[in-house]
Every structure is written in structure tokens, then in C-alpha cells.
Amino acid sequence: MFWRSTDGKDKRNGSTSPATAQSANGELSSAPSFGAPYIVRPVINGVGHAPNLDEPKPVSARVITSPIDVWLKGLHDKYRGSDHGHLANYIPELANADPEHFGIVLAAADGKSYAAGHSEVLFTIQSISKPLVYGLALEDHGPEAVLRRVGVEPTGEAFNSIVMDEVNNRPFNPMVNAGAIATTALIRGNGVEERFKRILDMFSRYAGRQLAVDESVFASEQATGHRNRAIAYLQLNSGMIEEPVAEHLELYFRQCAILVSARDLAMMAATLANNGVNPLTGQQAIAAEHVKTVLSVMASCGMYDYSGEWVYRVGLPAKSGVGGGIFAVLPGQFGVGTFSPLLDDHGNSHRGIEVCKELSQRFHLHVYDMHFVADNIVRRSYRGDGVTSKRQRGVRERKVLDACGHRIVAYELQGGLYFATAEQLVRRIVDDAPQSAYILLDGRRISRADQSALMLLRDLNLTLQEEGKILVLADLPAQMQTDWLALNKGVGEDLCFADVDSALEFCENRIVLETDPEAMGKGVSLALAEMDILRTFSPEDIAKLAPYIATSSYEAGARIIREGDPADRLYLLASGTASVNTVLDDGKRQARLAAFRPGVAFGEFALFDGGRRVANVVAETASVCYVLDFGNLERLEATEPAIYRRLLFALGRLLTDRLRRVTAEVRALT
Numbered sequence: 001m002f003w004r005s006t007d008g009k010d011k012r013n014g015s016t017s018p019a020t021a022q023s024a025n026g027e028l029s030s031a032p033s034f035g036a037p038y039i040v041r042p043v044i045n046g047v048g049h050a051p052n053l054d055e056p057k058p059v060s061a062r063v064i065t066s067p068i069d070v071w072l073k074g075l076h077d078k079y080r081g082s083d084h085g086h087l088a089n090y091i092p093e094l095a096n097a098d099p100e101h102f103g104i105v106l107a108a109a110d111g112k113s114y115a116a117g118h119s120e121v122l123f124t125i126q127s128i129s130k131p132l133v134y135g136l137a138l139e140d141h142g143p144e145a146v147l148r149r150v151g152v153e154p155t156g157e158a159f160n161s162i163v164m165d166e167v168n169n170r171p172f173n174p175m176v177n178a179g180a181i182a183t184t185a186l187i188r189g190n191g192v193e194e195r196f197k198r199i200l201d202m203f204s205r206y207a208g209r210q211l212a213v214d215e216s217v218f219a220s221e222q223a224t225g226h227r228n229r230a231i232a233y234l235q236l237n238s239g240m241i242e243e244p245v246a247e248h249l250e251l252y253f254r255q256c257a258i259l260v261s262a263r264d265l266a267m268m269a270a271t272l273a274n275n276g277v278n279p280l281t282g283q284q285a286i287a288a289e290h291v292k293t294v295l296s297v298m299a300s301c302g303m304y305d306y307s308g309e310w311v312y313r314v315g316l317p318a319k320s321g322v323g324g325g326i327f328a329v330l331p332g333q334f335g336v337g338t339f340s341p342l343l344d345d346h347g348n349s350h351r352g353i354e355v356c357k358e359l360s361q362r363f364h365l366h367v368y369d370m371h372f373v374a375d376n377i378v379r380r381s382y383r384g385d386g387v388t389s390k391r392q393r394g395v396r397e398r399k400v401l402d403a404c405g406h407r408i409v410a411y412e413l414q415g416g417l418y419f420a421t422a423e424q425l426v427r428r429i430v431d432d433a434p435q436s437a438y439i440l441l442d443g444r445r446i447s448r449a450d451q452s453a454l455m456l457l458r459d460l461n462l463t464l465q466e467e468g469k470i471l472v473l474a475d476l477p478a479q480m481q482t483d484w485l486a487l488n489k490g491v492g493e494d495l496c497f498a499d500v501d502s503a504l505e506f507c508e509n510r511i512v513l514e515t516d517p518e519a520m521g522k523g524v525s526l527a528l529a530e531m532d533i534l535r536t537f538s539p540e541d542i543a544k545l546a547p548y549i550a551t552s553s554y555e556a557g558a559r560i561i562r563e564g565d566p567a568d569r570l571y572l573l574a575s576g577t578a579s580v581n582t583v584l585d586d587g588k589r590q591a592r593l594a595a596f597r598p599g600v601a602f603g604e605f606a607l608f609d610g611g612r613r614v615a616n617v618v619a620e621t622a623s624v625c626y627v628l629d630f631g632n633l634e635r636l637e638a639t640e641p642a643i644y645r646r647l648l649f650a651l652g653r654l655l656t657d658r659l660r661r662v663t664a665e666v667r668a669l670t
């Protein structure tokens with residue numbers, strides 16, 4: 001028979017590896033299917049040339065250094081010798097710091113860190129505790145209640161200045177001592193120990209390790225911190241804070257004496273960059289809703305009377321402490337922690353400031369330096385007459401879909417969905433809506449979606465529904481799907497599909513049902529004469545063919561074709577539905593390669609190239625197939641050559657139809 005290879009051998013079992021292509025019915029075909037095995041050679045400069053894979057070039061196994069490490073080390077070297085600034089000495093114990101200590105750590109929002117210098121040396125956190133404790137106060141009381149007690153206006157004065165917002169009877173902001181003491185006074189708990197434990201536990205969650213207090217620094221400040229005591233009693237006198245003032249002060253001095261390293265500070269900053277979740281431990285250090293409030297006061301007041309120039313030059317929310325630490329946050333991206341105890345006149349670490357300035361300039365980190373604009377959210381779009389689902393359609397369904405498939409519009413989305421990109425998408429959908437009845441969003445390449453974007457789409461969904469249009473979603477990231485379903489209760493929960501193909505099929509089925517309800521032939525069992533490839537056969541032809549055809553029934557879920565079996569028969573689906581699925585490279589997700597409904601033929605490639613089945617075909621519902629095996633086909637050739645020829649011709653037509661559709665799809669997608 002001409003469709004068999006001349007030597008009768010299965011060409012795919014040879015030692016060469018032919019270029020293969022998966023057909024719509026799950027069979028692997030060699031390309032071209034006939035003649036000698038086909039070997040693909042890479043063409044370099046137009047000349048056929050295969051690389052010598054027997055002696056591959058050895059790979060250098062040396063570890064290479066990230067340019068970020070190189071750059072940080074260079075920065076460290078540059079400022080290591082600087083002796084600008086002085087050690088804090090108003091807390092006697094701080095005067096014992098080693099002025100040589102200098103460390104820089106950069107931590108990405110996913111926890112990867114880069115360090116230079118004394119990244120692990122411990123020092124007291126001091127004022128960097130202020131934004132963190134402020135976060136805890138926000139959790140304890142909510143933003144409005146906290147705002148009534150502590151303002152958010154920069155003072156333009158030193159960190160320990162004794163100035164109050166007398167109009168509102170509150171300290172100006174939580175980043176200067178007055179505001180920080182009032183903030184600490186708000187921390188809930190029974191007695192100083194319980195209250196301090198809450199603070200220490202929270203700091204530890206930020207750092208991702210258990211932190212401790214430097215008792216000598218604490219004792220030193222507790223013994224000498226009269227100015228802070230004066231501030232606290234002044235506030236008590238004006239009703240800004242309540243008793244027990246001595247306990248609030250002890251708590252405040254303790255929180256300032258917690259020991260951290262530059263690495264801890266970087267991880268704390270990365271935790272803020274990561275919406276309050278420590279990226280290495282996964283622990284929530286602060287509720288995500290308060291992160292922006294904490295960062296706001298850091299940005300406006302974090303560097304005391306240098307805050308204005310800091311925002312101007314560095315442009316990152318940050319906080320410094322007289323222990324020599326600074327931490328800075330680039331929201332969503334990473335955190336920085338620096339340590340050098342030599343302070344400038346504002347009480348900020350001199351080297352730390354210089355490092356942050358250079359870092360910001362070199363990598364364009366200023367939060368207002370928006371050098372990129374919103375990405376294109378729609379990667380491409382197509383309509384349902386160009387790209388169809390993998391469901392093989394019968395003649396009548398095909399007719400409906402050829403005429404009406406364009407009512408489906410699909411948008412392949414990419415990147416993040418936030419206000420600007422959601423606006424782009426909504427605009428596209430609105431513009432295209434007059435021609436669309438089914439709007440499909442392919443979310444496979446979406447990285448994330450924020451609440452504002454989802455609300456915008458939800459509002460659009462409601463408008464579309466009023467117009468009788470249906471929004472269908474496919475392959476959304478898990479979190480986005482959960483959020484979407486929560487937002488759209490009662491409107492379209494059933495319109496989220498695991499993959500684009502099922503979503504597309506759903507839209508097609510709806511169109512077929514609306515237009516020609518009988519075309520799908522649901523539940524009926526088709527006669528042999530009603531098979532798509534036999535439609536041109538006369539009743540006499542069918543009568544001659546029938547004796548060569550067997551009938552097989554399958555339960556729902558049963559395998560009709562098993563991977564690895566010899567491909568020696570053709571199937572015609574009489575009733576039920578069946579599909580070919582394959583597991584994708586990630587080993588988890590499935591893709592549907594093809595799906596069949598009554599009337600269609602599958603397994604037909606086998607007739608032309610023999611070999612073995614390369615995928616399973618499974619009955620989705622209880623199904624019946626007409627089966628023509630090779631033995632009978634050969635008998636048919638001998639006894640009914642005219643019928644045999646007609647059958648081959650019909651199969652040829654089937655293949656060209658499929659190829660045409662694939663060509664149209666390639667065109668629609670490029």
C-alpha cells in the first residue's frame with residue numbers, strides 16, 4: 001500500500017531523530033512523512049553545518065562574580081577610608097563604637113542579598129526602630145486613631161528637638177523623638193515585658209531571625225536620657241500621652257537598644273519592599289495595608305532635618321539611627337541596609353548617606369525617576385474565526401463558526417495589571433465591543449493584578465453583561481483568580497477556565513447553540529452515513545463499506561487510544577466526546593491538543609505513516625466509535641476498489657481542511 005513506508009519499518013524507531021510534529025489527533029508525524037528519515041541540520045550563514053556534538057566545548061566551571069557584588073565592593077572601597085563625622089556620645093555607651101566599621105547590604109524583594117564590608121557586625125538600631133514601632137501602633141489602633149495622637153508633618157528640626165504641633169496638640173511626626181515616644185506609648189500589652197515582647201517579636205519577624213537587646217546601651221540611655229524624659233513629661237503635661245510615662249520611656253529606650261546588623265536592616269527594608277512579608281521566612285512582619293503609611297512618614301520625615309534634601313537627592317523612603325545604621329526601601333524592588341557609626345551634624349551616618357546617594361544615582365532608584373512607562377498589556381488579540389479551539393467540529397458546526405466565529409475576541413495579556421495597564425485593556429475591549437459577543441482574556445502571561453485593576457475589570461464585566469456580552473477568563477494566576485471570583489460573586493463564577501482552549505470551546509459552543517442548536521447533535525448517536533468524511537458517500541457506498549467497520553463502546557474516562565500502541569486503525573466518533581491531552585514541560589499543566597465530537601475522524605495519520613501512537617485519546621463522556629482497521633482496509637482495497645479510493649480521497653480532504661485551519665491560525669497569531 002502506498003501509504004506505508006517501502007521497507008515496512010516504523011521510521012520513527014530508527015536511530016536518527018526525525019523532525020516531528022504533533023498532529024491534531026495526537027499522533028507524531030515525521031516531516032515529511034514519506035521517504036527517507038528527515039534530519040534537521042542547523043543552517044549557519046546559509047551553509048548546512050552541524051555542530052560537533054561528540055566533542056562539546058568544555059564549560060568553564062569557575063564561579064563568576066555578579067556585577068552587583070563588584071560594584072558594591074567598589075563603593076565600599078571608595079568610602080572605607082573616609083573619616084568624616086563623629087561618634088554619637090550623648091548616649092555614653094555609643095561612644096565605644098568602632099569608627100572603622102562599615103557595611104553595606106542590598107537585599108532584593110525576593111530575599112537575595114549582596115554584601116560588602118562589615119555586614120554582620122551588630123549595633124543598636126536606635127531611631128530605625130521608629131517606623132517599625134509606628135507600624136505596630138497602626139495595627140493596634142488603625143491609622144485615624146494614630147493620626148489623632150501623632151502627626152505626619154516634617155519638623156525641619158533635629159531629631160531630639162522639643163517642638164510640638166500645638167494647634168493639634170500632638171507631636172509633629174513619629175520619626176522624631178517626641179513622636180516616637182508618643183507612638184511607643186500607644187503599643188498595647190500588659191506591662192512593659194509583654195509590650196516589649198510584642199515589639200521584639202515584630203522586629204525579629206522583619207529581620208527573619210531572633211533579635212536581642214544590648215543591655216549596656218539600654219542601661220546607658222535609661223540612665224542618661226533626660227532630654228527624652230523631659231519630652232515625655234511635657235507631652236504628659238499637655239495630654240498628648242498618658243501614664244505610665246516611665247514605662248513608655250523604658251520601652252522606648254529598649255526598642256532603640258535592639259541589636260541589628262547591616263544585613264538585618266537590609267532584610268527589614270526588603271520586608272517593607274515586599275509588602276510586609278519577610279521574603280526568606282515568609283512571615284508577615286506588618287499588615288500589607290500599613291506599609292505605604294510607614295513608607296510615607298519615612299519619606300517625608302525619616303532623615304530628620306535632612307529629609308527634604310534626602311528626598312531630593314536619593315528619593316527613597318529611609319530611616320537613620322544614631323547607632324550608625326540607615327535603611328532605605330525601593331517599594332516592590334529591594335531594601336538597603338548600611339552601617340557606619342560616624343555621624344554627620346544631622347545625626348545621620350555620613351558614609352551611609354554617601355552610599356545611598358551613589359546607589360540611587362547609579363541605578364536610577366529615585367522613586368520619582370519613572371524612566372519607564374506602563375507596558376503594553378495586550379500582547380496580541382485575535383478573533384474566533386482566525387483561531388479556533390482544538391475541538392474538531394462537524395460540518396454544520398463549522399459552518400456556524402465560519403460565519404460567526406468573529407464574535408469571539410481574545411486578548412493575550414502579559415505583565416502586570418495595575419491601573420495604567422487595566423485602563424489600556426478596558427479601552428481595547430470597549431473599542432472592540434460593538435463587534436464582540438464573547439470577550440476572552442488569556443491570563444497565562446499575567447504576572448500579577450492589583451485590586452484597582454480587578455475592580456475596573458469587574459465594573460466593565462457588569463456593563464458587558466447588561467449588553468448581553470460575556471467576559472470569559474482563562475489561565476489566570478491562582479491569586480488573581482481567587483480575587484476575581486471574590487469580586488464577581490454571582491456574575492460569572494463559571495466563566496473562569498483553566499486553559500484558553502476550554503474557554504475558546506465554551507464560547508464556540510455557545511455561538512453554535514445560539515445559532516443552530518441542532519448542529520452539535522448532543523446526546524445523539526450518529527449513523528455511519530453521518531460521519532463527516534462519509535457525507536459524499538451514497539447509501540449504496542455506505543452499504544458496501546459497512547461490513548468492514550466494527551463498533552466499539554467506551555465508558556467515560558476510558559482510553560480509546562493508548563500511547564505506544566501500534567497505530568493500525570482509524571476511528572470515527574459516533575457518540576460522546578473524546579480528547580487528546582498532553583502534559584506540558586512544567587510536568588503539571590495539561591494542554592488539550594485536540595478534542596472530538598460526534599461525526600469526526602481521528603487516528604487517521606496512522607493510515608499514512610504507520611508507527612505507534614504518541615498520546616492518549618480519552619473518552620470525555622461515554623462514547624461509541626466506528627473503527628476501521630488496516631486488515632479490513634486492505635480487504636476493502638481488494639474487493640471494493642472504488643469505495644476504497646473514495647475513502648482515501650475523503651481522508652485527504654480531511655487533512656487538507658485541518659492544514660488550512662492551522663495555516664489560518666498561524667496567520668492570525670503572527
Ligand code: GLN
Pocket residue numbers: 125126127128159160177221228253256320321322323347
Ligand atoms: N535612642 C536615641 C534617642 O532617643 C535614638 C535617636 C536616634 O537614633 N536619632 O536619642
